[in-house]
Amino acid sequence: MILPVHHALRRHVAATLTSLYGLAPEDQPALTIEVPPQRRFGDLASPFAFELARRLRKAPRAIAAEVVAALGPIEGVARVEAAPNGYVNVFLDRAAFLRARLSNPDAADRSLSSPIPREKTIVEHTAINPNKAAHIGHLRNSSLGDTLVRLLRFLGVPVEVQNYIDDTGVQVADVVVGFQHLEGKSLDEVRAIAREARFDYYCWDLYARVTEWYEADKARLQVRADTLHAIEHGEGEAAAMGHLIAEHIVRCHLRTMARLNIDYDLLTWEGDILRLHFWATAFDILRKNGSVFLQEEGRLKGCWVMRIDEDPTAGEAAGTPDAMPADAVSGEDVDEAEQREKVIVRSNGTVTYVGKDIAYQFWKMGLLGRDFHYREFARRIDGAPLWATTSDEGALRGGVDPVPAFGGAHATYNVIDTRQTYLQKLLKQALFTMGHRLEAERSTHFAYEMVALTHATARELGYDVSDQADRPFVEVSGRKGLGVKADDLLDRLIEKALEEVGRRNAEIGAEAQRRIARQIAVAALRYFMVKFTRNKVIAFDIDEALSFEGESGPYLQYSAVRAQNIFGKLKERLGLDKAAVEAALADAERSALEGPEADDVWDLVLQCSRLDEVAEQALRALELSLLAKYAFGLAQAFNGFYHRHQILNEPREGARLWRAAVAAYFLEQITRALDLMGSAVPERM
RNA sequence: GCGCGUGUAGCUCAGUUGGAUAGAGCGCUCGCCUCCUAAGCGAGAGGUCCCCGGUUCAAAUCCGGGCACGCGUACCA
CATH class of the missing domain: 3.30.1360.70 (Arginyl tRNA synthetase N-terminal domain)
Known part of the structure; x- marks a missing residue:
């Protein structure tokens, strides 16, 4: 470091x-x-x-x-x-530097050297509507979110990972409508379907059909409104069915994400925010201090609204140089003022998403004065409990493990795509106008651009996108069922990796081959999702994503496997392991590291050491592609070293030892970098 | 209209809170497996850093003004 x-x-x-x-x-x-x-x-x-x-x-x-x-x-x-x-x-001092890096792995000096506050931080990510299978757009969210979590933990920040489940929203209601009105299914019938494999795929198709059904006759939208109302109020079979669907789809999402080494500490259910009156509490606070008021006239009559302030810093610079055109009449000003009001409670009394999210954000920051009840929902990848919120007071007593203290964070990151920037700004403003200035500053919207499809890929997948022919890419739409499902993509990647692994490692057995293929597929996908800067639209191209060459996750893994192999052979031929190499360095002739002819070897050491610098930079800039690019450059540097400098066949002992030490340091750092991106180093490739 | 984002090689993109000769991957041309795995390495071709002006020792980067494209600006989320 x-x-x-x-x-x-x-x-x-x-x-x-x-x-x-x-x-x-x-x-x-x-x-x-x-x-x-x-x-x-x-x-x-x-x-x-x-x-x-x-x-x-x-x-x-x-x-x-x-x-x-x-x-x-x-x-x-x-x-x-x-x-x-x-x-x-x-x-x-090259030799001293390398020896110090090898013997003094990290934690101690990392905590000394970074000014980052190490206080409880909540990262919210994934938050897929629980009504259909996850697609590549969601994958960008969860890959970025999980990498952010790992990065924070690497820098010593205690993190709580939350996945928000919108179980009472329009999207779940739509699938309920599909089951009830298109398929005429009862609750029990839906329960039976949900038990079958690929329930998320089933709902994916059904959801698209519901969209068409509405489009065929707009009057049918009333069915949706009624269903949503029933779900929000927990009434009748619709509510029970909505609950059933959400519960099962969430489990599908968790399985999908677990395949990518992504998991969570807590699932926060929107329904609980309503049932436990979080919203009512927040509303009370907002209304009392005037942040939210009842609009009594005009377009928004009968709604509780929040006024959106202009950016206070922008006021100064807005001095108009010359006479403004006089046709900016006062009538338009009124319109504009009205447009700057955001509806928090609709005139029919239901709460918008912003309202619910304000309550949630207050709770995250420990400002609400209320708490959820908790239940164990499933087990995490490592076997620890995955908790979920619940409205059931008795749920606490059922568990074996003590419930951690959720919420009450010092800082939050909300990983949500850039289209919701406006809403996230409102959230921050709500905190601010309530006097929680610091909390507002520590609430970060981690915004990223969407994932679209290239025209070639959309065609290849059989979508008719002629209506988007004049646009640079094809927008993914869950509503239309247009997109690449996460599991399908992962399956294809595994299949392709398996071919290659099988060809190269015929002797290792099917199970090991499959394990390695999975690791390669995960690295390919996750690297792809973080290598672009976050404010760039990813035009997803299936062939590009399936490539294991060049700037890709597997390229990074391959370089690590090469380093690993060197140590395998060193052990086998010379009986040397990493510790033995380190120990021998004290007396080893240093010329392999000194002088201009060794500059490229030394350069690799220096690059390896920059992981902590890059990690901190990536967090400060909230730009995880910095980490990806760094890891790629590191792998490139090692591959160059690998070709120019032999280790096993190097006759001079000093040179052999120092180069082995460099390889050891590289392996250590590239492994860490891959791990930050949720990827492993395969035993072989 | 207003707000935010993007514009760099044929294509997809980096370019570190302004810094030493503008880079990578893919594609193209050529070369490298008797030697730790060629998912690799090397060489070559390829540039009006969207345009105009400003700031300074120094601008792809910061500021102002344009142009093009995307997103947002809902009693959706």
Whole structure:
């Protein structure tokens, strides 16, 4: 890990700037530390002299030279140079650096070096409507969400993972309508169907048919409204059927996600928010302080609304330069004001999604003064209980395991696609206007763009998308049944990986082959989902996603497997394991690591060490593709090393040992990086 | 209309809170398995970083103004 070195460097430079120029730490520029483009420039570099040039009225080059001369020795640093252009370049003690990384795995120095607050954080992700199978759009959400969770945990932040289940919404109601009105099924009949395999696929098709059924006669939308009302109020067979459907579909989703190494601590059911009067409590608070009021006239008459403030920071800059056109009449202003009101409670008394979510968000932050009851819903991947909220007070007593203290977080991340940015802004504003300024600041909407299909892939899957011919890609639509189901995609990936694994490893047996193929498929899919920056629409192309070459998850795995194989053979031929290599380094001849001819070997070590720096950067920027790109670059660097420098066939013992040490460090770091993306290193490929 | 996002190689995309010669994957051309696995490696061709102006030692990156595309702006979520 490299961050401790950064910190030591900053401390020394800051002290020197103080003693040399009388600059107090708070007057100093941010001491940016970069990786120079070429190794001959150094291992780390800082351009601080450029920033100080103006203030000190000196050439950057002179400042750099003075600071370097006064710097004194720094632990782990071999030498510091002032470059002719003004950069300050730092050269590390290579051998000492590598040995320290190998023997001192991580946790200790990681906690020292990061300014990230290590307080309870809730990450909400997945939140698929429980009325149909999961598709690739959902996969982007849960892959990003789970990677974010792993990243936070890697950085030492305690995380609680929640999956919000909208069991009382329109989408579940639609499937109930399908069963009752299109198929004429009773509750018992639906129960029987739900027990069969692929209930989520069944509902996928039914849901699409319901959409068509509405379209054929708009009057049928009244059926939906009635059904939704019944579900919200827990009345009759519709409510029971809705509950049954949601419960079974959620289990389907959990199975799908478990295949991708994704799971949760708690399922929060929207129905419980209603039944336990979370909303009523939140509404009370909002109404009392005036955040929400009853609109008595106009378009929204009879609704409880919340006024949406303009961004307070935007006010200043809005000064109009010249005379505004006078035709902006006052009537339009009124319209605009009205448009800036968001309905929280409809005139028929039902609560919108925003309302329910406000209550949920209050609870997450420990501001509601109420709590759910809990039940054990299933078991997690590791065998621990997966909890769900419930309205049943008695449920607590049934469990064997003590119920953890859910909610009451210091910070939250809501992983929700960018189309809901407006709603998420409202949520934050609700917190803010209630005086919970800090909580509002610590509520983060992790927004990402949607997944669409390329035209080629849509055609290949047999969809008629001629109506979207003029658009750059084809939008996925659960409502129309247009999309790639997560399990189908994963099955195809496994099948393809299995072919390749079987060809290369005929001798290892079918079960091992299948296990490896699954690991490869997961890495392929999850890497694909995080390698794009989050505000880029993914035009999903089946052939591209099925590729195991180039910038892909399997490429990363392959590089790790190569390193693994070297250690297998080292053990087999020379009886050396990782510990033995480490122990032997103390006396080993270092020339394999020193000098310009070893720059590329050393470069790999340096890159390996940057995982902590990249992890922190990825979290700060909320850009998980940084992690993906880093891991890919690391694998590339190792593959280059692998081809240029032999280990097993290297006759000089010193070179062999140091290179083996480099491979060991690489394997350690690439394994961690893959794990952050929910992927494993296969035993072989 | 307003708000947010995007625009970089033939295609898909990176480009680290402004920094050293603008990169990767795919595709294309050529080369590398007697040697730790070729799911790999190397070489080559390929650029008006959407356009115009500004800020400064330095701009693909920041600011202003345009253009194009996407999303949002619901008593849906």
